[in-house]
Amino acid sequence: MDKDSRVAVVTGAARGIGAGVARRLAADGFAVAVLDLDEHAAAPVVADIEAAGARALAVGVDVADEASVEAAVARIAESLGPPSALVNNAGITRDNLLFKMTSTDWDAVVNVHLRGAFLMSRAVQKYMSSSGWGRIVNLSSTSALGNRGQANYAAAKAGVQGFTKTLALELGRFGITVNAIAPGFIATDMTAATAARLGMSFDDMKIAAAKEIPVQRVGEPADIAAAVSFFLREDASFVSGQILYVAGGPKA
Known part of the structure; x- marks a missing residue:
């Protein structure tokens, strides 16, 4: 993959970890698609990236909606070029103890984190497979190990880890690595x-x-951005299917 043609897609990138990752990847030489549910909210991140001399595009997308995802990825491919890297960062919380948690709160969290990662990964992998090079990084969490009041979030983030390992097995033959980062307190x-x-x-x-x-x-968003940057490097091509806990200490 010619480094000058690399295009990174970052979901949930209007603020927080996603914004930090988008800015870091632009500094690393990627053109960056800055995705968020609210396209206008992504504009300041795009402006920062363009002011630094890189290419960027704000794209509104509901990662849990299949048609929205397909349209967003097609727009990115046409405007910036075929996606060569994807960071599945979009997320929400709807915390509550089990007996108070509604099915709506359960579905909302699982849909954004887990269905969203599935839909986005499925949409971009065809571009990566055809070029023989790709990087997917999924955001999990230390909550995947269990966290009181977050049954929905913990289940989704644990699911992301199994999803990551499975994609690594399926996509490795096409030059695509798939890894996950599990942040602690950011x-x-x-x-x-x-x-x-x-x-x-x-x-x-x-x-x-x-x-x-x-x-x-x-932790700060820059701590997660640094880990993403590593996974996307050319010389990280022998690292796949891994879950990296970025939490200031060991997690098991």
């Missing part, structure tokens, strides 16, 4: 919203979380 709008829902300040939450992390700090 300071984003989503974790700030969790603090607000729990009735505590975000600063207090970060201080409390850091005390439980071996490296004594919480």
Whole structure:
């Protein structure tokens, strides 16, 4: 794959981890499709990338909707070029204890995280297979190991890990590697919203979380972006089917 023709697709990229990944991949030389449910929300990230001299495109997509995904990927291929890398980052939370969790909250989380990763991966793999080169990185979470009040999220993120390993087996012969990253506590709008829902300040939450992390700090989007950058490198072509916990310490 000619590095000058590489196109990366990042879902949920208007803010947080996705925005950090999009900016990092642009700096690495990729043209970047910045995908979000709200296309206008992705515009500032695209503007930052273009100001730095790289190519980018904001695309609105509902990753859980098959027609929306197919249309988005076709638009990317026409405007930027065939996708050569995909980062499945789009996600939501609908936290609650099991006896309070509604089926709507269960379906919403599983659909975005798991169905979304499936639909996006299926849509881009044909471009990667035909070129003989591709990278897929799925975002899992330490919650895949179990987390009180997140039965839906934990199940989806554990499913992402099995999905990752299976795609690695199926797509490796086409020059496509598939890996997953499982972040720990990352300071984003989503974790700030969790603090607000729990009735505590975000600063207090970060201080409390850091005390439980071996490296004594919480993570930042740039920490995840660095891991994604590694998986997308040419010299990472012998790494596939792996789950990398980026959590400031060991997880099992």
